[in-house]
Every structure is written in structure tokens, then in C-alpha cells.
Amino acid sequence: NAGVMQNPRHLVRRRGQEARLRCSPMKGHSHVYWYRQLPEEGLKFMVYLQKENIIDESGMPKERFSAEFPKEGPSILRIQQVVRGDSAAYFCASSPQDKNTEAFFGQGTRLTVV
């Protein structure tokens, strides 16, 4: 049973480009959470999704950021027109149904904006 898979592991984008981060949850998990970790800081919640639904996006910046978790395929975190301040590690976690006590984290995607 593979763990939570995130790709790419490292992503470099120039200012103004788009970044697309992918997260494939563990088999049998239908809930996905995205977190952002800025250098030397803890993880900050961004968005919580179920299949085809956004449950809680209270941590998402109001502009340029969006997330989806389609019926088929991975969850996508999309950042449009990236700026240097978007440079961070983005982590995805998944859990079965609504059991947040059993969330497992992926290895993260490290985004660098140059």
C-alpha cells in the first residue's frame, strides 16, 4: 500500500508562471489536506477537500491559489502568477473518510520561485 505521493518533489518556477502541485492520497483515503511550510516555520493549513468538494478553504490565500480533488485522479494545488513569497514546502495529507486522527503526510513539494 503506497503512501501519500506528491509530485514533483522539487519545482522551480519564474515569477509570473504557474505552479501545479499534485497529491495522490493513500489507497482508500477520500480526504485530502494541503499545508504550507515556510522556511523555519511550522505547517499552516490551507485547504481541506473531499472528492469533488472543498470542505474548508479558510487557510487559502484569496487570490492566485486554487485546489481541486476530482472524482478521478490526484488532488491539484494550483498557484497562478507565482511570486517569491510563494517559495515554500507544500505538504499534502490524506485520511480515510473523516478520520483526521489517521492522516498521513506525503514527502512534500518544495517550490522555489526565482
Added chain:
Amino acid sequence: AQSVTQLGSHVSVSEGALVLLRCNYSSSVPPYLFWYVQYPNQGLQLLLKYTSAATLVKGINGFEAEFKKSETSFHLTKPSAHMSDAAEYFCAVTLSTGRRALTFGSGTRLQVQP
């Protein structure tokens, strides 16, 4: 609303010495509490969790934590530090009802001196 405070961003111990990493939380409803470990450029690995069962929780790698409601604390301990314990440790809280995302502390970097 919930929050987590980790006292001490850096802790240094000698190999074989006691490890004590402090975590205090605030929560409007009974919390679930977690400790995660992060090695450089890696994702988060769950060490242990408290979900309203036994107040003394044992985790992996010899770590344990005690939930003390009166002190709103969930400190992480290990009797004897090993060099391989050097890493970043995060305490996190989520609510037993309502919002499901984790709220993380800012982390404690543990150094183990030979």
C-alpha cells in the same frame, strides 16, 4: 478555535540524556493532540497521538507524551536520546468535533551532542 505553543525553538541534549520537548495547547472543545517528527527535506512522520483514551501515550522510537488537561500540556519525552533523534519536532492539535484540519506549533529543533 485552537492553538499550539512549543516552548523552545532549539533544544540540545547529550546522547543518552533525557529528551523533553514542551507543548501547550488551547482548544474550545476536547482536543486530539499529535507529535510529528520531520527529518531534513522529508515529510512528517507521526510519532504518537492522543485521542481521548489513555492520557499517557506511547509512540515509536521510544517516545511518549502525557496529556495533562489541567495544565493544557502534551509534552514529549524520551528517557535516553540517540543521535538519530536529531530532527525537527512538531506538536499539533485538532478538534474532536467540527473543523478537522491540524493546527501546528512552530516546531522544536532537537540537537543531540555526542
